[in-house]
Amino acid sequence: MGLQLRDGAAEGSAEMKNLLGGKGAGLAEMSNLGLPVPPGFTITTEVCTYFYDNDKTYPDELAGQVKRRSARSRRRSAPVSATTRIRSSSRSARGRAPRCRG
Secondary structure (H helix, E strand, C coil): CEEEECCCCCCCCHHHHHHHHHHHHHHHHHHHCCCCCCCEEEECHHHHHHHHHCCCCCCCCHHHHHHHHHHHHHHHCCCCCHHHHHHHHHHHHHCCCCCCCC
């Protein structure tokens, strides 16, 4: 009910638009082409269909899948703050951290 997105290796493709939706298929295709796509996953359109066919409830197995895939995505993405990125690129460019002016 969900397909994983990873750097250069998505479980889906543009041909799966009916299953992944337009955004999901586009992200999968971008990942497969090697474009930078944040780690994540797409919940398929089957879940949407199930939701409306079953009194607006989700499949029982969905919660576990979302939890596992969210944890996997978090492990793949190293959180780096904007300040850390700026300091790192500034140090590599000038050899020192920038000074903040107030």
